[in-house]
Structures are given as structure tokens and as C-alpha cells.
Amino acid sequence: MPEPTDTPDSTDPTSDSNADADDFTVTPYAVDGEIDYEKLLERFGADPLTDEQSRRFPDHPMLRRRIFYAGRDVDRYLEAAESGASHAIVTGRGPSGPMHLGHVLPLYLAKRFQQETGATVYVPLSDDEKYLAKDQSFESIGEHTRDNLRDVLAVGFDPERTRIVIDTADADVIYPIAVRLARFLTPATVEAVYGEQDTVGLQFYPAVQATHLLLPQLVAGRQPTLVPIAVDQDPHVRVCRDVAAKEALPVDKPGALLGRFLPSLDGPGKMSSSGDAPSIELTADPETITETIRTHAYTGGRATLAAHREHGGDPTVDVPFQYLRFFFEPDDERLARIAADYRAGELLSGDLKDLTIDRITAFLADHQRRRAALGPLEAELEPYRLTDDERRRALDRAGIPASDRA
Template identity: 85%
Template sequence: MPNTTDSTDRTDRTTTDADEFTVTPYAVEGEIDYEKLLERFGADPLTDEQIDRLPDHPAIRRRTFYAGRDVDRSLEAAESGDPHAVVTGRGPSGPMHLGHVLPLYLAKRFQRETGATVYVPLSDDEKFLAKELSFAEIGEHTRENLRDVLAVGLDPDRTRIVVDTADADVVYPIAVRLAKHLTPATVEAVYGEQDTVGLQFYPAVQATHLLLPQLVAGRQPTLVPIAVDQDPHVRVCRDVAAKEALPVEKPGALLGRFLPSLEGPGKMSSSGEAASIELTDDPETVAETIRTHAYTGGRATLEEHRERGGDPSVDVPFQYLRFFFEEDDGELERIAREYRSGDLLSGELKDLAIERITDFLADHQRRRAALGSLADALEPYRLTREERTAALESAAVPTSFRG
């Protein structure tokens, strides 16, 4: 059984006594020590056995996703053919880039290999509260992001996409019930002081997202693959689930490292201030972005590089291959070996990354272009009337709250 105690009554928004780095859902600063984060968050490193039992994906094999909670519960359900779910999501505050889509393609791999049901909530309400954007701007980003989510190619029979404002008839009543178990002190301890009461309430909405698969379809293990800065959402939800008498298990988590920004190690920025590769970029834009902005581990001169070799551990094009774009471990090691020896030049490594990324985006964009009407494409992924009723009944929402 999963643990029954997850304390969130501590200050989680500072990371070390020396304030060496900060990791929260709203701010990531400094050089991240991933092992210290595990101590702070109370999560466990993935074991070799768990890696072998999880879906075969480079982000898991190479420990981009390196830690978790209650992972074994989902593994056991998958191996026995029992119901289980994966929840991932998107905050539509701008165009989607490569860092945003990795968890969605990982969820697709889970769905294909384990039969998981996948839930994808879009938190348009949170982004309106947290960003200096109008309702109209958030709405346009939501529509464009939905096209990219649909282009991933998830199975509509095993996928539900939920948009907070569009599905408020389900999300809001459940969030109200869960909010009764969240104190302002807990929210501030985990997230820091919030600018609005809307953001203070939002953790209850996030908890609703993570519990929704079970409220719709019954008690089952739920795994949430997320970058480590989003882990507070899972911890708060686990705490609320332990307090609220609902027919659910506490959700588990897979915690991932950040895809490096083009400028070097660290989290990819979604602010629009840092260069990034968007999912709608054409090949020429991708090539220009990589060649102009991608930090390399090569040497200052050709002669020095041939003599001393490059450092793939800090080279962003190599890290993109490692995170996602080179499935074959042997091929990845060959690339690293030739780069370290100086046989492979930084420009050649950039060209290889450009080729792999543009091939990936071509497939994604082809599926995106084939969607046609967004409303028609989205309809098979929406909660049915029966599923909405089941969720509200599972949460014991009074009839007067229902639409």
C-alpha cells in the first residue's frame, strides 16, 4: 500500500540552508542539485529493477526521470492487467516547445506498452491568474496547445483531455470539496506567498486533476510524470487525498530532470525571453536556432578540439539527443566517444541534432495539420456525460452543485 503520511507542513520553497538554488512550480533558480531535492521532497531514486519494469524509453533508461513515489503500485497494476492511469498536462501560456512535449510522448509510450489511461488537464485558469495575459490571449494559446496535444497521437479511447474553464462543471465542484482540506499556511509553505486568492485556491484544482482518473473510473494507481519543479502539486494532492474520505489512492510520481536550455544547463524557459524550439518551427528555423544559440562542449579552436576533444555532458545538442532524440544507447555512446576524442566536431554534432529534431517535428506537424476542426478533433477525448456524472458522484458532490 502507498504511504499514508506526506507532510506538507514545512517550508518547501527554499532548497538549502545556504539558498544555493530554488525549485518551485513558479520559480527555478541556481544550479540544481537533484540529489538534494530528493532529500528535501522525500522522494526515492528509481532502482535498476524499476527502470527495467517501466516502459522502454530513453528518458527512463537514461534516468532523465530519476526518482518517484509509489511507482511500484503502477508497475504491479500494469503487469497484472489492472486499471491504472497516467496524468500529465499543460499550462497554456504560450506556444509549446520541445521541453513541454516530452512528458506527453512519454505518456504515449506508457499507454502503448502498459495500456494506461492518460489524462491531460490544461490549466488555462491558472495561467490567467499567474501571467500578465488576457482571457483572449490565454484562449488562443489554449487552442494552439490543444492542437499540439492532439498531434501527439494518444489513443482517444484511453485518453481524456480536460480544460479547466471548459470543464468547470466537473473540476470546480470537486476542487471546492478538496479545498476544505488545504490551509493557507500549507499553500504558503509549499508555494510561497501568492499574489492572488486565485493562486491560493489553485492547488485544490491541481489536486482535482490528479485524482480525476480515479473519480471517473474507480480506485486505481495513478502515476504523474513531471519535471521536478512540479512535484509540490503531487505532494499537496497526496496530503489532501489522505485527509479526504474519497475512493482514491494517493497518486504516485515520476520526477524528471530539466531539459537544458539552449544557453546551457538549467530549465528550458517558457517565458519567451530565452531561445527555444517551438513545435511549429520549420526546418530552417530549427537549424538557425541550434546553430546560433545552442551551447556546445567543444573547444575554442579546431586544433584544440581535435587534440583535446569536447565535453558531451555540457553540450546542449548532445543532451537533446540523450534526453529524447536518439533511441539507441549504442549509437549515443558512439557519438559521445567520437566527440570526446575530437573526431566529431561541434558543428557536426549540431547538424546531427538538427536532423533528428526536424525529423521529429515533421512527423508531429504532419499529424497536427491533419486534425481539421479543433472541436471535431477534440470531441473523442472529452469526458462523456456518464464520466462527468461518475466523477461528481464519487466525490459526493451535492446535486445542487451539478450543472
């Protein structure tokens, strides 16, 4: 189950899933079955966040409510953030289609961290991977890249502290570093972590991904780097950490902040634009949002109004409630009241849906307003791109001789 805990601010990250604990698959390319989040940590070898660690992050519902519930090397990041030392966040995007809510929430979280502690944020767009992994033309991936870039820009990151990197457009930096890391990446490692790949491009891609995660340190020097991701993306971080440990580059292993999946509108599993479940795109208008949630959102309400009034609803499986909990109701008390009213049968499923519709509509209206205010893409993107000086420094630190850049 994507959200197994039953109280909004529970500090228990464990799942009470009834499913066979081994009956699920999580890799960057497949999420099937019901997810046992604790089991995943064991399997991946990551650590649950302690209460203290959760509190030390900038205040945000996703931390308070243990949406992000685990991590790797979190303390080093927190120490840097608290002491004013350099620290970075990497949060990427694979541009294979329009972005939806599940894609943008981590970006807003990163923006919050940036505002609070001055984190440098790197946003790599893996157009190469998407071309290789999806049945789409390069042209189509390119259109999605342009479109997604507008959404990334609409988040409103500080251009002084944010770098947006596009694998094919920034290949001058990405590829040489990836080659350097690739020497330490065996086919066996990639197959063990990702499974068998169909093309040599996807076999190589983990080296590109590792490059993304080390880029902040290569551009601006050794610093704690945190990668906030859904737990299914942890293999990327582990591969990078292994490679970083083998290679004599002036970098530390990147850390990770691991999160649960935003539930799909129709229930368990992660929200996905490629599966059957409908998703809410960032460009959705209020009517579409309303229609989508009213028609498709899985509720924890009872079959009849009378039964609901008598027995109450179950917020732990109610997707509109979970949206509020993940992001859209930042006030813990108000969220607790909503949960209580729902359980008491006083709040109806339709009311809960309407509340969530209002919140998402307001959130997307703001996002869309900023997106619409953007000028031509190239000009808007320019202040977020790696400067020539930063490119040179990254290649220098990666030991790519200037001669090869003759």
C-alpha cells in the same frame, strides 16, 4: 547543472554540482541557480528509482538514461501496469504560450506508456492558472489553449484511453471537486509549498491541481496514477497526496515520476519559453530549427578546431548531445559512440549540432504533419472529452450530491 552525469546510461542520479547545495530554488513558479537533483529528493522527500524500477517501465530512453530518476509510489503503478489492471497517467499543460520541445516530450512519453501497457492518460490544461499567473488576457490564454490543444491532439493518443480536460471548459466537474478538496487545504500549506501568492485565485489553484491528479480515480475508480513531471512540479503532487490522505474520497494518493529539466539551449536550467533562452517551438520549420541550434546551442566543444581535435569535447555539458540523450537518439550504442567520438575530438561541435538538427527536424516534421492533418478543433477534441456519464460518475465518487446538479 541540469545534466551532471557523464555517461549516457549512468545509473547514478546524483549530481556533482560545485554550487552551494542550498543556493537553488525550485518551486512550480521559479527555477533558479544550479540544481542538485539528489538534494532535491531529500528536500522533497521522494525516492530515487532503483535499477529494477527503471527496467520495469516501458522501455524508453528517458527511463533507461535516468532522465526520470525518482518517484513516489512507483511500485503500485508498475504492478498494475504489469498485471493489466487499470492505471493512469496525468500529464498537464499550462497554456500560456506556444508549446516547445520541453513541453511535448512528456506527452510522447505518456503515449509510449499508453501503447505499451494501456495506461489511461489525462491531459489537464490549466488555463485558469495561466490567466492568474501570467500578465495575459483571458482572450490571449484562450488562443494559446486552442493552439496547445492542437499539439496535444497531434501527439496521437488513443481517444478511448485519453481524456483532455480544460479547467474553465470543464469547470462543471473540476470546480466542485476542487472545493471539496479545498476544505483540507490551509493557506499555511499553500504558502509553505508555493510561497506567497498575489491573488486569491492562485491561492485556490492548488485545489484545482489536486483535482487533476485525482480525476482518473474519480472518473473510473481507484487505480494507481502516475504523474510524470519535472522535479520542480513535485509540490503539486505532494499537496494532492496530503489532501487525498485527509479526505474520505475513494482514491489513493497519486504517484509521481520525477524528471530532470531538459536543458535550456544556452546551457543550465530548464528549457523555458518565458526566460531569455531561445526555445524550439513545435511549429518551427527546418530553417528556424537549424538557425536556432546553430546560433544558440551551448556546446561542449573547444574554442578552436585544433584544440577540439586535440583535446576533444565534453558531451556532458553539450546541449545538442543532451537533446540526443534525453530523447532524440534512442539507440544506446549509437549514443555511446557519438559521446566517444566527441570526446576523442573526431566529432566536431558543428557535426553534433547538425545531427541533432536532423533528428529534431524529423521529429517535428512528423508532429507537424499530424497537426496539419487535424480537422476543426471542436470535432477533433470531442472524442477526448469527458462524457456526460464520466462527469456524473466523477461527481458521484467525489460525493457531490446529484441534488446540487439539479
